[in-house]
Amino acid sequence: MNKPATIKDIAKALQISTSTVSRALRNASDVSIETRNAVQALSEQLNYRPNKLALSLQQKQTHTIGVIVPNLDYVMSNMVKGIDEVALEAGYTVMVCQSNESFGRETINAKRLADSLVDGFIISVSSETKVYDHFKKLNAPMVFFDRLAKGIHAPGVRLDNFEGGFIATEHLIEQGYKNIAILAGPQNLSISNHRLDGYLAALKKYKRKVEEDNIIYCDFNQHYAFLATEELLSKKKRPDAIFTISDRLAIGAMLAVKEKGLSMPDDIGLVGFNNDPVTSLVAPSISSVDQPAFDIGKAAAKLFIEQLHNDGDMRDVEVVLKPKLIVRESSLRRS
């Protein structure tokens, strides 16, 4: 439990100055081979570890990235893993905070991280967040991923959500479903709007009429999805397929379909979003749009580091990755 050795200790023991020790440790020039060896030997012996605090204070950078995410579900935790991966590689440490989808929590997390003097932020905004001033105040480099911040001029990495909504809907159409409903997410989230746009575009391409009451906005909440689906299924003009903006919603929808005594995929087709492992475990297994979560995380971290080291203005950069439809039983009417 004795105090960690410092550069001063080494200097004193070797009767040389701290400057020389510092140089010797960093293998710089201006140090004779003998002193360098002596210093390095002693530092090893004393188990010297440079004090990052002092270093950071000096050079005004901490080599730490603040990551704020709304939750740590399957997709997010993979994205974070991706961030971790490249951050570690690049010599950065990552501080992960969960906002729990709460605006207040997000704000105080941001403040805290800023006070801890992170070099910048990698953020996915909470579903509650409608205004972005708390991010602007940070006055630090940041990159958004997955759920971007509309109002902020900063680089971002995201899935092509439009494409995701499109291929899901197109697939349902190709499977012969005629009246396709959508459980969309909260209206302020761009990801849900983009998926909805993809849905609309697919309907348009195949010249299907858009029924206004086939579009349901609801929270990312399984129970809401259940209720919404119950209502959908009791309409006169009942939909014969449902596309949901997330797998959790899909689960809720599926439960409602079962409750109603309808069969899947025959009576009702279903496609979810995220390719959560659950989708392949339930019966019937649920088709879902897979997103390259790990890669999105990696791209975000790469973008962030690039931005730090690069003087060029990258605020307009937006990396968009492609989704992939995983077809399973819930939507496979014709083989």
Next chain:
Amino acid sequence: MNKPATIKDIAKALQISTSTVSRALRNASDVSIETRNAVQALSEQLNYRPNKLALSLQQKQTHTIGVIVPNLDYVMSNMVKGIDEVALEAGYTVMVCQSNESFGRETINAKRLADSLVDGFIISVSSETKVYDHFKKLNAPMVFFDRLAKGIHAPGVRLDNFEGGFIATEHLIEQGYKNIAILAGPQNLSISNHRLDGYLAALKKYKRKVEEDNIIYCDFNQHYAFLATEELLSKKKRPDAIFTISDRLAIGAMLAVKEKGLSMPDDIGLVGFNNDPVTSLVAPSISSVDQPAFDIGKAAAKLFIEQLHNDGDMRDVEVVLKPKLIVRESSLRRS
């Protein structure tokens, strides 16, 4: 993008010394009411935020906790949420690192965090870890949770895994299952051993004979579980129930049971562990031992902070929380 204001800036602007500013900001004594007001007004105006780096360097504590976890699955992410909760409350920031169940990753994560000068660690060890020297070297206060480190003399918070194994097995016995197998985890993990011990104790209590080849050690891997179960089911003396040490293993087992064309819970009973949401979504839904993940996280963080502020030796403290069996279709033979 102008530099953040420092205490010096305020001092200079107000023509007073930095010491006085420092005192005024901390509402300390030895400052006249007027100067204090002036300082606080100006600091607000300049949006002054104390530099934590400098502070930490001075007082040799960072108010940061390093958290190392093997993964961020459902249970873990809830535990981390619990840690977050009380850490935030107590004014600490949390750095979460995933070891991905890898010993090497765990080691370098620990080193990195130590270098970043966290005040201590809250750790759940990776399944690969069999030796604990890398933790001892850290020479910092630490608390283990969930998966404890046998070799290390440090406080810990864990589930009563023995109890969990016991109630799961007892439940199966009470449901009339005669020949109960267990898919245990890696042999070096204490949690899996304790659950196994609970299983054995239950068998003993009801005077059941222990069949050696009903005990299968396997990784936390769904596919292994599938294979192991296939083998179990093709024995002459086929088991009629399986208790698995985790829900992921339970899923694997269930798939194997279905593949074999056996019915559940009639031919084969099944109980998992963790109460992952998946268990209630599959058909049949899977009985599982629920652990109070959030509370375990909270307890760990509390213990950690207590340890920091407390001079007393807490190295022998071990908090043990109780599990709860959630009975679902997979093991319910008699209603």
Next chain:
DNA sequence: AGCGATGCCGGGAACGTTCCCGGTGTGCAA
């Protein structure tokens, strides 16, 4: 012999705080 180049090293400031200690001024009692 003189001169610059080069190799090696030390001194000290700086990063932004806190904290200890000592100093000054005022008011009040002896």
Next chain:
DNA sequence: TTGCACACCGGGAACGTTCCCGGCATCGCT
């Protein structure tokens, strides 16, 4: 008047680094 308590403030060290600058040898070249 002297003394003393008290309120208020400033100076400077310290935390552990790096970095700039200047100094002293030594060497080689003219």
